[in-house]
Structures are given as structure tokens and as C-alpha cells.
Amino acid sequence: MTDVSAFYAGKRVLVTGGLGFIGSNLSIRLVEAGAEVLIVDSMLPAYGATLDNISGFADRLTVDSSDVRDPDRLGVLVRDQDFVFSLAGQVSHIESMQDPMTDLEINCKSQLSLLECCRHGNPSTKIVFASTRQLYGRPQYLPVDEHHPLAPVDVNGINKLAAERYYTLYRDVYGIDTVSLRLTNTYGPRMDLESLSKGFVGVFIRQALLGERIDLFGTGEQKRDFNYVDDVVDALLLAGQSPAVAGQVYNLGHPEPVSLSRFVEILGELVPLEFTCVDFPADAERIDIGDYYGDFTKFREATGWNPTVGLREGLEQTLAYHSGRLRLRA
């Protein structure tokens, strides 16, 4: 695949949530490609956003600390942007159950607000929305394609689904150029290893780096697909530049799903660790979805995207980035 970021040279690009894990990786790629990048990120505690994520690049982009929940400010920021990557979000499933109203504000209301700002102030911009495989709930068949019924099992999934529907609706009714990618488990440099509520991948990597024992919930045989963040950034960049994808919804995914115990095994080949299988905690079990891996044929055929990084290689790079950086919680 040729470098998909070259297209963005000289383009004005807004990245909401640009100091978070995926947002910062995307923003850095865009800066390197010569794009004029404006990051909007309110750096809410526990959301994984930190200026450390753009260390070395801070003088080549603009950071605005507005909250995406502020529609007046958002209206100013979207003006004259050629592209908007809508990545700001509350991503914890558990936290969405503990504090559903905040999840609604960020994942639902802010997205509708962004669309309203674009409709009134910049209707010709192209918007790429980071959606999630969580919309599918417990898979009825595998791999899950985009025709699979939508049955989110938590507040986060319900709100992200409403948001995705707003994006499709604004394309259908107002002609605003939107596309949604349903991301699966994403890992890599700059991922948030401090939070304990954002899914097992970060938790396992953190525990491995700290030499703590890893607790696998259930049998450890649950399958998942894992995308290295560089592949996800490629997907976002391709979605932004492909006219064919407008108004569509696409799965990401990886051709080689692996079980959680295999994930830990690979991790154990890279760094010494011990692990054990334990019973599901009640709050995690209630919203667990069993096996999941997605079919990304539709997106591959539309854009040529194919993940290029395998799990072992990706984990090696993730560990290399984070091994010297991991801060211990107070």
C-alpha cells in the first residue's frame, strides 16, 4: 500500500480527541504528511489524553482545549476545515454503566452538536467518525459483517449507535459527507495504560510491564481481533479520502483473530509474565459479549485497506514504546 497520508498535504484537518490514543497517532501522521492539524481535546481526567502523546510534534500543530460538549466553541473550530476526524469519546463500557449521563453527553450529544455545527457552518467538510464494534453486542455469527443485527449491551454501545445513525442521517438528508468506521480492539504506542476500565488489552500490557500477575476472566478462550494503531490510522486516512465511502458504515478487523489466552501467550514471549484464569467479576460479565471478530471485506473492497501488522510485531512495538514511559498510579 502506498503512503495513504500524502493526500493530506496542505489540507486543514480537525481531530477531536486528538490527544488521546488513536487521535494522537493520527494527528502525528497528518503532521508528518504536511497537513495543517488542529487538535481539539479537553484532556478530561481518565480519558487517556495527554500532551505527552504529541511530544516532539507540539510545535507543528495547534491544540485547542475546548470541550466538544460546547457547541458554540465547536462551531468556531469546524469552520474552514477540509476534514474532521471525530475521535473524541468516552470509551469505557463499565464507566458508561456507572455514569451513563456523561457517556450520553460525550458520545451522543457532542456528535449531534458537531454535525449541527458542520451543517450550519461548514457543510462541505468531510467527517470521519470513529464508531465501535460494540454496537453488535453478542455476535449471532462470526465473523461479524455490517449486516449483523445491532444489539448493544451497554449504554456506551447504545449512545455510539445513536451517534453513528446521526452521521448517516446527515449524509442522507443534508448531503454532508460522512463515513463511520466500526473499530475493534486497537492497541499500540500511546494507548492509555493508566486506566483500568478501558478493556483488557491495556490492562494486560500494563500488568506485563509492571510484572504483575494477569487475571484472565472466564476460560481465556474468548476470541477477539486486534488492530495495531498504525493500521487503524491508515483506515481513518483512507476513509477520509475515498469518495466511494460517503454515507457508509464499515467494520475494521484483522484476518487472524486470537483467543485472549493466546494473546497473553504472545505477550509472554516478549516479556516475562505469569497469568491465571479467574471468574468474571459481576459488572464485567453482565456486559461481556463472548467471541467477537469482524469481517472487514466491505472496507477492503472500497479502499484497499488491509491490516499489515501482526499481533506479535505490534505488541513488540507497543512494549518498546511504553516500557520506559509507564507511570505508576498514585
Next chain:
Amino acid sequence: MTDVSAFYAGKRVLVTGGLGFIGSNLSIRLVEAGAEVLIVDSMLPAYGATLDNISGFADRLTVDSSDVRDPDRLGVLVRDQDFVFSLAGQVSHIESMQDPMTDLEINCKSQLSLLECCRHGNPSTKIVFASTRQLYGRPQYLPVDEHHPLAPVDVNGINKLAAERYYTLYRDVYGIDTVSLRLTNTYGPRMDLESLSKGFVGVFIRQALLGERIDLFGTGEQKRDFNYVDDVVDALLLAGQSPAVAGQVYNLGHPEPVSLSRFVEILGELVPLEFTCVDFPADAERIDIGDYYGDFTKFREATGWNPTVGLREGLEQTLAYHSGRLRLRA
């Protein structure tokens, strides 16, 4: 069918939106059955709520003018209620596109807020949520049953769908006893004839009563099903008292769908009128769904509910109620 309201004698019942069209009819039935009724209604302009709707019953129930968007107040109001009928809503599809943020606040956020209030303050209450057939969007087959794909075509439908999913989720995860009814076109005494944006039924009845010409959009051959409000009140009351329905979602509907032009014909047999077919206005056409009528077998089998009022009889009663009451807009 025996009187389904008798069950509620002595029960404490909260009705949100209880001064609106369906809410007031429900509240009056509950009062007559001997229930202790608390209406919450903020009487927002243009939402159809008016104290006139409970004229003659105001001294037999309590009216609280809190806004359902105020979670603190809602938390107080739900305490000790045996039943909550969640009917407060923004119902205009057109207005949901013009002011999507308000639609989100009322139809999405307030519902989640109500569920949070019940989870924390009254988890044993039973909640009946008034959902809508608008969730289905343009029908892929007829009659539409509950397995039909969900594809709302406007912001109102997206938000109502998210709300319905919250209700199902809170049953699945927290065991709160919820049920959702997907209402179709409802008409009858106390319906809002002042608003021009709540669908054609009210508009046509208003025009008929005022002697104005009725404009049918398109060919007039679009089919719909119509429920007289007393039948809908029966359905709500049955949903609240049937243990079998918990956590479920049900269509309402009528065994005899009719075309819009037939609807106007029947109206013309009751009151002199003239009508003509005109082109769709752009904003209505973009979100029009074509033919719709629902299959209510699932709800009939669960509760024995069957609509008992035909369109001619229902329209006759509607006209009789409203003919002396219709106020002209300023």
C-alpha cells in the same frame, strides 16, 4: 375485554407528559379507576399539554410542573410510585430536524435520567415507555412486525430508538421492570390540533373542523394504521399489569389499515370538506416513509389486547369532542 383499568385501584402512578394528548386520556382513566395519579408535565409551548385536557378531573389528581429534563426533581417524583408511564416526549419529526438538540434532551437524555432515578431511588417500580413505529423507517415489508430492521429516518426516530434500548438494557442488566410499546398514528379527544407539525391526522381534523381545504401530500394512497386513543390507553394499562411483558418491545396497530385518501373520505362523511392532492414539500418528503402498518400479534398474544374502535366511530367521537373547543391560532 373486561375493564383493564380496575387493576390500578389504589395504586400510585406517575404519568410523565400527563397533560398531553395520550397522557391526559390515560391519567383520566386511572383516576376513574381509583388510582393515585401524579402528573409531571412542564407544559412546554407547542407540545400539546394543557390543563384543559384534565378539565373536570384536576381536583382528583396531582399535577407537578417539573421538567423531565431536571434529574434531581425527577428523582423525588419517582419515589414510592408503583407505576411510571413515560409519555413525555417531543413527537414532531419535522421539529426534530429543525432543533435536534432539544429532541435529544427530551427524548433521549430525559429517558436515561428517568431510568437512573428509578435504579437509584425506586428499582421495583414498573415502567411503561411510549415508543414509536418511527423506529422502523421506511418499511421493507408489510405489515411490519417487531423483527423488522430498525432504520429511523429522522433525529426523532434515532433518539426514540436509543431511549427504547435504554429501557431494555435496564431490564436486562438491573432487573428494572420495563416495557416499550411502539405506537402508531393515534387520534382522539384531547389530541393537539393547534400544532401543524405533529403529523397529518391532527392537521386534517383541524382543517375539516375549520372548513379549510385539506392538502394530501403525494397520491394520497399511502397506507397507515390508526389507533383510537382509548385503545392505546387500554394497551398502556395492559402493558403495566402483565408480568409476561417485562423487558419486551411491542407494536400497536389496527387490523384495518386505510389510505390517507380513504381517511379523508371517512372524515368527509362526518363533516363537509374539500381536499386536493399536492406535491410533497421538500422537508416532509425527505423523511416520509411511504406505506406503513404494523403487526400487533405479539402484543395481542401476550395481553389479549385488540383495538375495538374503528376509524369512522373514532373520528366521530374526536370531532364531537373538538368541534366546540378548537381555538384558532393567533
